[in-house]
Amino acid sequence: MNKPNLTVDIAGLRLKNPVLTASGTFGFGSEYAPFVDLNRLGGIVVKGLTLEPRLGNPPPRMVETPAGILNSIGLQNPGVDCFLAEHLPFLRQFATPVIANIAGNSLQEYVAVAEKLTGASGIAALEVNISCPNVKRGGLQFGADPSAAAQVTRAVKKATTLPVIVKLSPNVTSIGEVARAVAEAGADALSLINTLAGMTIDIRRRRPALGNITGGLSGPAIRPVAVRAVWEVYQAVKLPIIGMGGIVCAADALEFIMAGARAVAVGTANFLNPGATMEILSGIERFLEENEIGDINELVGIAHE
Amino acid sequence: MNKPNLTVDIAGLRLKNPVLTASGTFGFGSEYAPFVDLNRLGGIVVKGLTLEPRLGNPPPRMVETPAGILNSIGLQNPGVDCFLAEHLPFLRQFATPVIANIAGNSLQEYVAVAEKLTGASGIAALEVNISCPNVKRGGLQFGADPSAAAQVTRAVKKATTLPVIVKLSPNVTSIGEVARAVAEAGADALSLINTLAGMTIDIRRRRPALGNITGGLSGPAIRPVAVRAVWEVYQAVKLPIIGMGGIVCAADALEFIMAGARAVAVGTANFLNPGATMEILSGIERFLEENEIGDINELVGIAHE
Amino acid sequence: MKHFPAVEVIRQEMVAPDCYRLHLFAPEISASAKPGQFLHIRITPGLEPLLRRPFSVHAADRQKGEVAVLYRVVGRGTRLLAEKKKGETLDVMGPLGRGFTLPAPGQKAALVAGGIGIAPLFFLLQTLAGLKNSVHVLLGARVAKELLLIREIGAYKPSLMVATDDGSRGRRGPVTELLRELLAERKADRVYACGPTAMLKTVAALLQKHGVDGELSLEERMGCGVGACLSCVCKTSSKDGTSFAYRRVCLEGPVFPARDVIW
Amino acid sequence: MKHFPAVEVIRQEMVAPDCYRLHLFAPEISASAKPGQFLHIRITPGLEPLLRRPFSVHAADRQKGEVAVLYRVVGRGTRLLAEKKKGETLDVMGPLGRGFTLPAPGQKAALVAGGIGIAPLFFLLQTLAGLKNSVHVLLGARVAKELLLIREIGAYKPSLMVATDDGSRGRRGPVTELLRELLAERKADRVYACGPTAMLKTVAALLQKHGVDGELSLEERMGCGVGACLSCVCKTSSKDGTSFAYRRVCLEGPVFPARDVIW
Numbered sequence A, B: 001m002n003k004p005n006l007t008v009d010i011a012g013l014r015l016k017n018p019v020l021t022a023s024g025t026f027g028f029g030s031e032y033a034p035f036v037d038l039n040r041l042g043g044i045v046v047k048g049l050t051l052e053p054r055l056g057n058p059p060p061r062m063v064e065t066p067a068g069i070l071n072s073i074g075l076q077n078p079g080v081d082c083f084l085a086e087h088l089p090f091l092r093q094f095a096t097p098v099i100a101n102i103a104g105n106s107l108q109e110y111v112a113v114a115e116k117l118t119g120a121s122g123i124a125a126l127e128v129n130i131s132c133p134n135v136k137r138g139g140l141q142f143g144a145d146p147s148a149a150a151q152v153t154r155a156v157k158k159a160t161t162l163p164v165i166v167k168l169s170p171n172v173t174s175i176g177e178v179a180r181a182v183a184e185a186g187a188d189a190l191s192l193i194n195t196l197a198g199m200t201i202d203i204r205r206r207r208p209a210l211g212n213i214t215g216g217l218s219g220p221a222i223r224p225v226a227v228r229a230v231w232e233v234y235q236a237v238k239l240p241i242i243g244m245g246g247i248v249c250a251a252d253a254l255e256f257i258m259a260g261a262r263a264v265a266v267g268t269a270n271f272l273n274p275g276a277t278m279e280i281l282s283g284i285e286r287f288l289e290e291n292e293i294g295d296i297n298e299l300v301g302i303a304h305e
Numbered sequence C, D: 001m002k003h004f005p006a007v008e009v010i011r012q013e014m015v016a017p018d019c020y021r022l023h024l025f026a027p028e029i030s031a032s033a034k035p036g037q038f039l040h041i042r043i044t045p046g047l048e049p050l051l052r053r054p055f056s057v058h059a060a061d062r063q064k065g066e067v068a069v070l071y072r073v074v075g076r077g078t079r080l081l082a083e084k085k086k087g088e089t090l091d092v093m094g095p096l097g098r099g100f101t102l103p104a105p106g107q108k109a110a111l112v113a114g115g116i117g118i119a120p121l122f123f124l125l126q127t128l129a130g131l132k133n134s135v136h137v138l139l140g141a142r143v144a145k146e147l148l149l150i151r152e153i154g155a156y157k158p159s160l161m162v163a164t165d166d167g168s169r170g171r172r173g174p175v176t177e178l179l180r181e182l183l184a185e186r187k188a189d190r191v192y193a194c195g196p197t198a199m200l201k202t203v204a205a206l207l208q209k210h211g212v213d214g215e216l217s218l219e220e221r222m223g224c225g226v227g228a229c230l231s232c233v234c235k236t237s238s239k240d241g242t243s244f245a246y247r248r249v250c251l252e253g254p255v256f257p258a259r260d261v262i263w
């Protein structure tokens, strides 16, 4: 048998394989370059960018939970200009699409960041983060409400010629409804899920364990929630989906694909195993070969049939 | 030092200690009687009751996930009449308050079940389940919307003289908003959280693993989500809170109490360890003694200070 | 009390590829367990895997206060269990569930085991040895080397017949073919079966056809193991004759009358 | 490549109550590690605990291709680590981070270690042994039996001073009192410190007071260990002088100039 086809199309973007990195867990790529062949990734989604540099939240910013982690980074980033000047040139060396994750305090900020990135060479798409639970503004207040989500989507679409991927939050009553609103507003693709809002308390100090009190839960613990979100959104809209949430091995990635994701992103698993993306990629390939499936696209959403 | 006080008041009900069983995980009490001294429990919350017997969902009904389980029981129960005739008499033998968890397809059904239970001797309170993700109707459609939740609360309050505890779902955009609506509608206490909607896919069969496709996620995996929900609801309303979600040991229970819960319920942990409730109870007692805290009520919500 | 948080492992032995027998020191369980009942074992005090795992009681030595389980390694839990060594302890609940109904005096019993299904039937065979019933054991597996405990079964001197899918030992084909003949020749009055679902379904059909009574030991995913969570249900005919009912494998089973099960 | 999924354990020894030294066979790490750098170790292939754990490189034997870490058992991960035996393997990333800046020729170095803080400073001492600088080692602990590796430190013949909280050996009081005197007597030109936060804070204050340069090895909860997740940050003075910046302990540290840290 020939090698199976792993190419997938997302929002007009051709990816050589469906394995991406999840925003905020892979820095600006260079951090993991000693561990991962960046050329082999399906795409690199960089840390969330804002117009101005952001300091982020006070530490502790991370705490372990059963099969998961809570983080409260708070979108620390050097700002979009610094990213363009100092980080993007490194990423341009690789034959891998770079997807810029963007966030803002206001519609105007989303638009301004989108415009700056649109001009730059080496950006393949925008991922619009309307789902960060760790910042007071510029995150979930846009993602929690279908009409606000649609508004951001429309504004960013107007501001850019790049494909627009909207990243959804699971912290809503109906993720399908938000997906529909965002789809109607012109999104080219969806990515889901961002972290679940959570917290832990240090009972010795009798205080929240995180400096920011609450944080976002990620990792294997949330995988069932994420798979269901992909399942629901797949039924709600026709847009391509990038699935994520607790993927640590190829079997996990295949769950998302069968639930309806055309690509997957690997987040927390990078911390456990810097080779996670590569192992997932070769595991998917092996599964296709063993099951004599010629094209990964045949599996997308197959569990709905 | 004297033994610390463990008595807590919930909705006008005096519990000898704050450790309850979570509905659906402890049957009608008799199942665990060979393993747990039912007299030592703070309270027993029985499996969800409906007006008519319910068959429940097709198996498989349970699947393990990282640090959690998904269940899709679907409110299988023998109906409220059978409960009163065949199960309640057993529970009356114990010096422990019995809290009846109720559900319905319609407002009328909630009311009818509440009325039947109100007449019976040996029921200390009602827990109104408006948050079951595993039934098409009679569950989450009431809990997902603040005004529907308020409506059920008002109707049940009118139908009973028993204290009414409303059980909230985490599958909403703002659990605080639902809590406020339910509080205004007259609820005497709140319990949270019910399970998170989730699913897994069996990649060999390429089909959802559960017979019912989706299920409810419980166990340690969801604990950070539950603690945050308690934290938020504690700030939103003044009602007493029964906290639950992934509690397996005394330290976990203390997290909920410090986040604002006046009592806790133990669910999934019973399956791992039938002695879980007893160990949690003695662990809480030990913590109070070691830290020279004379009354458990001093710790309720202390992490907010 | 049926919960023993620290049961000592006496020894563990591999009886076939991927098949292990674990001997536990548990006098109370040993004294009260009946064939067909099961133990619910927490394999690790941690959260991986989270749930207990059910295993049939496979043998009991009341003198020594020992019980054994026989299991096949199929996943994470059983893989961990196979690593347990003499002197380590396990958290065990049991004996749980409803076991087999012993045959009436004079009834000819047939025990039909597919693969690891011999686990509970071996304990039944041990128990029947004290009675006077004639006993047939029909043992099936995919290949000869997966036929379990032949010698030990032989020690109880039943009438033993064997089948393998590939014919590498005994009859070629499913073990249910042996049962078909046995029933046709009216050599069994009461049948006990444990094995894969497809096998049990065939057994149930044969029993119905010949009007013979029998019991099946079923498996389902379990949570509590004590009847509280309603996760382990199987579809059975309902008592009032209408529709059907979901019964709990852990409490009303794992052994069910063959005619009650709806496939 | 700095990721070694199967590094072999050569041996593990208890050096004090709850304190272990783990020797690993890792020639590449051994060849390139610098004092102050750390290893990021995945203690179990499972999910309990989920994250890696960071440990300073404590010693390196380039001839043998070995590196060691010295650690105290404080929780789940370190408890599991202490169970690892010769021949088992661990998944190790490293060497990671920015280590200590060696003293200039002629500079007098002082190494200030609180408790397990000796871990990275011992490797620095090993390295300084090849240079000609004079070296003071100030070693502190709560009680005498928690003073770590005194004999092995002695083998490098530094000027060694000891303090314990209860006075059971050496000076009674915090180890920073020894530093205070050393600095007052102008016996140190460059100070290296590792230990509890309170101790490091005092060291930083003393250094500032005496205008002496020094470096501190900091700790923070880590995710990735490579600078990608921004979870391990500490508060430092910002380069442009305004306000402050959060810097990554894993990448810009774990060793920071004492004057950069904001407490």
Ligand SMILES: Cc1cc2nc3c(=O)[nH]c(=O)nc-3n(C[C@H](O)[C@H](O)[C@H](O)COP(=O)(O)OP(=O)(O)OC[C@H]3O[C@@H](n4cnc5c(N)ncnc54)[C@H](O)[C@@H]3O)c2cc1C
Binding pocket: C038, C049, C053, C054, C055, C056, C057, C069, C070, C071, C072, C073, C074, C075, C076, C077, C078, C079, C116, C119, C120, C218, C219, C220, C221, C222, C249, C254
């Ligand atoms: C009452 C009862 C008695 C049993 N007695 C025995 C016995 O004596 N010997 C023996 O080897 N096995 C027995 N089993 C089956 C045994 O419980 C499972 O093989 C075991 O739980 C698998 O655990 P695991 O972690 O290794 O597998 P997992 O990783 O959980 O799963 C591996 C595979 O096993 C299947 N499986 C898992 N749990 C069950 C279950 N409860 N029932 C059926 N299939 C399951 C899964 O679908 C999957 O395909 C019994 C089951 C029941 C319900």
Ligand SMILES: Cc1cc2nc3c(=O)[nH]c(=O)nc-3n(C[C@H](O)[C@H](O)[C@H](O)COP(=O)(O)OP(=O)(O)OC[C@H]3O[C@@H](n4cnc5c(N)ncnc54)[C@H](O)[C@@H]3O)c2cc1C
Binding pocket: D038, D049, D053, D054, D055, D056, D057, D069, D070, D071, D072, D073, D074, D075, D076, D077, D078, D079, D116, D119, D120, D218, D219, D220, D221, D222, D249, D254
């Ligand atoms: C760069 C660096 C180098 C280190 N070098 C060493 C060393 O050489 N020897 C040594 O014994 N320890 C060292 N540590 C600390 C060590 O990483 C922690 O003790 C270890 O991760 C605890 O894991 P655990 O699972 O046993 O504890 P947990 O159960 O995770 O926690 C137990 C306690 O340890 C604290 N803790 C956990 N992780 C950290 C952390 N990363 N930093 C600070 N406190 C933590 C927790 O707050 C808690 O109070 C270093 C830490 C860092 C960041």
Ligand SMILES: Cc1cc2nc3c(=O)[nH]c(=O)nc-3n(C[C@H](O)[C@H](O)[C@H](O)COP(=O)(O)O)c2cc1C
Binding pocket: A022, A023, A024, A025, A047, A048, A049, A071, A073, A075, A101, A129, A132, A167, A193, A194, A195, A217, A218, A219, A220, A222, A244, A245, A246, A247, A265, A266, A267, A268, A269, D223, D229, D230, D231
């Ligand atoms: C440390 C950390 C930082 C993150 N930062 C961002 C971010 O900047 N923008 C964003 O859209 N998502 C961010 N996320 C969410 C992840 O991209 C991903 O949606 C989530 O972690 C679920 O995937 P996982 O379980 O594989 O980690 C972050 C997650 C983590 C753990």
Ligand SMILES: Cc1cc2nc3c(=O)[nH]c(=O)nc-3n(C[C@H](O)[C@H](O)[C@H](O)COP(=O)(O)O)c2cc1C
Binding pocket: B022, B023, B024, B025, B047, B048, B049, B071, B073, B075, B101, B129, B132, B167, B193, B194, B195, B217, B218, B219, B220, B222, B244, B245, B246, B247, B265, B266, B267, B268, B269, C223, C229, C230, C231
């Ligand atoms: C098997 C199972 C059945 C449940 N049935 C009910 C129910 O009938 N009514 C209800 O309100 N909650 C039900 N729940 C939810 C629990 O009461 C509890 O809210 C949830 O499991 C979280 O707690 P835990 O993580 O400790 O299990 C059920 C949970 C499980 C696992």
Ligand code: FES
Binding pocket: C221, C222, C223, C224, C225, C226, C227, C228, C229, C230, C231, C232, C233, C248, C249, C250, C251
């Ligand atoms: S396993 Fe819980 S009812 Fe059977």
Ligand code: FES
Binding pocket: D221, D222, D223, D224, D225, D226, D227, D228, D229, D230, D231, D232, D233, D248, D249, D250, D251
């Ligand atoms: S641990 Fe991830 S940036 Fe330092």
